[in-house]
Amino acid sequence: MQKDIKRLSLILLFAPFALWITLLILLPHVGMVILSLREKVAPRIYEYGFGNYIEFFNEPIYWNTLIRTGSMSLLVTVLALIIGFPIAYYIAKIAGPRMRGALFLLCLIPLWVSDLIRAFGWILLLRETGVVSGILQWTGIASGPIEMLYNDVTVIIGLVYTVILFMIVPLASTLDGMDNSMIEAGYNLGGRSVTVFRRIIIPYAMPGIASGCIIVFMLTAGSYLTPILLGGKNSSWFTEQIYDQFITRYNWESGAAFGMLLLAFTSIVVWLGLRLTGQTLANTVTKT
Amino acid sequence: MTRSPAIDLECANITKTFGNVLAVDDVSFEIPSGSFFSILGPSGCGKTTLIRMIAGFEQPDSGDVLIKGVSVLDTSPNKRNVKMVFQHLALFPMMNVYENIAYGLRCNNVAKHEIEERVNNVLKRIALPDVGDREIHQLSGGQKQRIAVARCMVLDPDVLLLDEPLGALDLKLREAMKIELKLLQHQFDTTFIYITHDQSEALVMSDRVAVMNQGRFEQLGTPQELYHHPSSAFVAGFVGDSNRWSGRAMGLSGAAVTVETKDGLEMLAKPYGEIPSGSERDVDIFIRPEFIRVERYVESSPSIEAGENSLKGVVDSLLFNGANSRALVRSSSGQLVEADIVLTGGHEDIEPGENVRLIWSSNQTMCFAN
Numbered sequence: 001m002q003k004d005i006k007r008l009s010l011i012l013l014f015a016p017f018a019l020w021i022t023l024l025i026l027l028p029h030v031g032m033v034i035l036s037l038r039e040k041v042a043p044r045i046y047e048y049g050f051g052n053y054i055e056f057f058n059e060p061i062y063w064n065t066l067i068r069t070g071s072m073s074l075l076v077t078v079l080a081l082i083i084g085f086p087i088a089y090y091i092a093k094i095a096g097p098r099m100r101g102a103l104f105l106l107c108l109i110p111l112w113v114s115d116l117i118r119a120f121g122w123i124l125l126l127r128e129t130g131v132v133s134g135i136l137q138w139t140g141i142a143s144g145p146i147e148m149l150y151n152d153v154t155v156i157i158g159l160v161y162t163v164i165l166f167m168i169v170p171l172a173s174t175l176d177g178m179d180n181s182m183i184e185a186g187y188n189l190g191g192r193s194v195t196v197f198r199r200i201i202i203p204y205a206m207p208g209i210a211s212g213c214i215i216v217f218m219l220t221a222g223s224y225l226t227p228i229l230l231g232g233k234n235s236s237w238f239t240e241q242i243y244d245q246f247i248t249r250y251n252w253e254s255g256a257a258f259g260m261l262l263l264a265f266t267s268i269v270v271w272l273g274l275r276l277t278g279q280t281l282a283n284t285v286t287k288t
Numbered sequence: 289m290t291r292s293p294a295i296d297l298e299c300a301n302i303t304k305t306f307g308n309v310l311a312v313d314d315v316s317f318e319i320p321s322g323s324f325f326s327i328l329g330p331s332g333c334g335k336t337t338l339i340r341m342i343a344g345f346e347q348p349d350s351g352d353v354l355i356k357g358v359s360v361l362d363t364s365p366n367k368r369n370v371k372m373v374f375q376h377l378a379l380f381p382m383m384n385v386y387e388n389i390a391y392g393l394r395c396n397n398v399a400k401h402e403i404e405e406r407v408n409n410v411l412k413r414i415a416l417p418d419v420g421d422r423e424i425h426q427l428s429g430g431q432k433q434r435i436a437v438a439r440c441m442v443l444d445p446d447v448l449l450l451d452e453p454l455g456a457l458d459l460k461l462r463e464a465m466k467i468e469l470k471l472l473q474h475q476f477d478t479t480f481i482y483i484t485h486d487q488s489e490a491l492v493m494s495d496r497v498a499v500m501n502q503g504r505f506e507q508l509g510t511p512q513e514l515y516h517h518p519s520s521a522f523v524a525g526f527v528g529d530s531n532r533w534s535g536r537a538m539g540l541s542g543a544a545v546t547v548e549t550k551d552g553l554e555m556l557a558k559p560y561g562e563i564p565s566g567s568e569r570d571v572d573i574f575i576r577p578e579f580i581r582v583e584r585y586v587e588s589s590p591s592i593e594a595g596e597n598s599l600k601g602v603v604d605s606l607l608f609n610g611a612n613s614r615a616l617v618r619s620s621s622g623q624l625v626e627a628d629i630v631l632t633g634g635h636e637d638i639e640p641g642e643n644v645r646l647i648w649s650s651n652q653t654m655c656f657a658n
Contacts, residue, residue, distance in 0.1 A: 185374055188371060
């Protein structure tokens with residue numbers, strides 16, 4: 001009796017999670033795989049094969065876009081890490097306990113506004129008739145209106161801004177778990193600040209760095225709104241290609257293949273990153 | 289250098305405040321080379337602040353810290369030749385044992401072959417020659433302890449600071465580590481400064497002990513001096529066990545002082561420190577349990593000798609702990625008195641409920657002016 005109740009409650013507790021995983025993640029992906037392997041040979045006649053994938057590799061514009069998306073996402077990840085680490089360190093190690101909560105809240109505030117609104121905020125600031133351009137003209141630094149949208153730098157700034165929180169949170173929680181005496185021991189045994197940072201703080205924070213980087217890289221490579229709104233037609237983001245295949249060209253088969261390729265590509269990058277830093281995925285999850 | 293080189297560490301009039309809390313209040317002491325020095329005090333007495341100032345993690349508001357006669361106030365923590373074993377040891381979990389020990393040597397740019405030689409050497413000295421390749425989490429509590437000491441000792445420090453490093457260990461291991469630390473100190477022949485709130489750790493290991501309370505040193509002396517000749521009521525109460533009464537000094541008779549306790553007991557006590565004669569003063573009385581003799585009481589019991597105190601009571605309970613067994617005796621006025629007894633397991637043993645008489649010498653009755 002007792003055992004049955006236990007089992008029932010376990011099933012009930014586990015059910016939403018299992019449903020979520022199967023219905024919203026597993027099934028759609030299986031569908032996508034099947035779709036991506038289907039080729040249209042004549043109206044309403046399909047054959048199974050790797051044609052959609054082969055098409056991707058035969059058309060340089062497609063894989064160039066993927067590589068461009070990948071490398072820019074890596075750049076965004078590195079920038080988010082460089083900017084986010086000092087912030088996370090400050091929150092976890094230097095700020096007092098009350099200040100810590102306030103700072104965390106400040107980091108979370110941008111999440112209360114939707115992605116779309118935030119991107120429009122950037123547009124208001126950076127467009128030709130926008131705030132920054134206006135100030136530059138008013139102070140006399142620029143003689144005419146300046147268009148600051150629709151270039152790679154703006155896209156990268158916008159992306160870093162959107163994702164940096166997802167870097168700060170795992171980093172701060174890892175660093176928070178670090179005993180202060182560990183840092184003091186590093187100094188006490190004769191280490192200079194650089195040594196302590198390189199040999200003690202970074203290795204200790206490595207699981208947090210890895211998980212922050214994975215989240216940020218995945219989010220960036222899969223983001224759609226920010227690159228489109230801030231980069232315009234020039235952004236050539238791979239998600240835009242997928243969108244085009246699905247919506248504009250109504251070529252679902254090819255779109256599904258691109259989607260699977262993006263997933264495979266980002267997974268390989270993450271796997272390579274973990275291999276290079278000597279981390280395991282399990283370690284990354286449990287230590288943060 | 290005008291100072292004697294035999295002094296490894298000297299603190300002169302160190303004061304430190306945090307906000308309006310006085311953490312360390314005008315503390316001065318010097319520690320001769322190669323001795324084991326303990327700072328004993330309740331938590332929050334300022335002992336950790338003091339040790340952190342010696343290590344350089346805090347800067348004193350006034351006063352000076354001298355290592356081998358040279359002031360180190362302007363030396364940053366990583367340049368001071370004072371190493372520290374932290375409360376939770378702070379071994380680096382991302383490095384193995386070898387790397388942990390080699391870290392300090394690497395920071396000092398020691399040549400690679402010399403690092404290897406010195407690390408292996410120190411591992412041999414702590415009797416753990418083969419653990420170099422192990423990860424920290426694979427070590428037992430006692431092994432971690434020794435690695436933490438070795439990590440400091442490999443750098444040949446002038447002074448080794450230990451911040452309650454035994455606190456996290458279980459009792460049995462703690463007892464073993466006490467002896468081990470003392471042996472390690474002998475072996476390395478380095479000055480150890482050990483801070484603790486556990487009086488038995490301080491008494492067992494130290495050459496000299498400073499008892500600290502509310503930012504000040506109450507007394508500094510050998511463990512025996514602290515135990516048998518405490519200079520204040522705080523030291524008498526904090527170091528070792530004792531029965532404590534508060535009362536009033538009624539007058540001096542020879543070397544002893546007559547005291548009436550609040551429960552109405554009258555006893556002779558030996559004044560420690562100044563007890564102003566003539567006037568009635570509030571005093572505290574301390575008697576260690578091992579100085580109280582427990583006898584069965586019968587009508588025909590002989591009267592006590594001059595200079596002894598006695599108290600009649602009933603055995604409330606026995607606290608059996610092998611050689612350290614104790615009797616809790618309830619006096620007629622209701623107070624519980626602890627006295628050491630020998631329980632042999634035979635029929636002669638005292639049992640709860642028996643009428644007993646407690647006898648102790650006035651010389652062992654410590655009386656402090658309140």
